Amino acid sequence: MxxxxxxxxxxxxxxxxxxxxxxxxxxxxxxxxxxGVHKLWDYCNVGKKFEDIPVLGQRLSE
Known part of the structure; x- marks a missing residue:
C-alpha cells in the first residue's frame, strides 16, 4: 500500500x-x-503606520 x-x-x-x-x-x-501577508505588511511598514507615530491620537492635557 x-x-x-x-x-x-x-x-x-x-x-x-x-x-x-x-x-x-x-x-x-x-x-x-x-x-502571513499581515506579518509581511507590518514588517515592511515599521514606523510608517498610524499606531507607530506617538503624537497622533493624543490630546493635549489641560
Whole structure:
C-alpha cells in the first residue's frame, strides 16, 4: 500500500469526507495566507503606520 492508496482510502472514498477535507483545508489555508501577508505588511511598514507615530491620537492635557 503506497502513499496515494492510503490517501485515497482515507479521504476520497466517500464524497462527504472529501468535501469536508477540501472546505477545512481552504479555511486553514486562507487563515495562513492572511496571517502571513499581515506579518509581511507590518514588517515592511515599521514606523510608517498610524499606531507607530506617538503624537497622533493624543490630546493635549489641560
Amino acid at each position: 503506497g502513499l496515494w492508496d492510503g490517501l485515497y482510502r482515507v479521504l476520497m472514498r466517500r464524497n462527504s469526507v472529501y468535501v469536508t477535507f477540501v472546505v477545512a483545508g481552504a479555511f486553514v489555508g486562507e487563515r495562513m495566507v492572511d496571517n
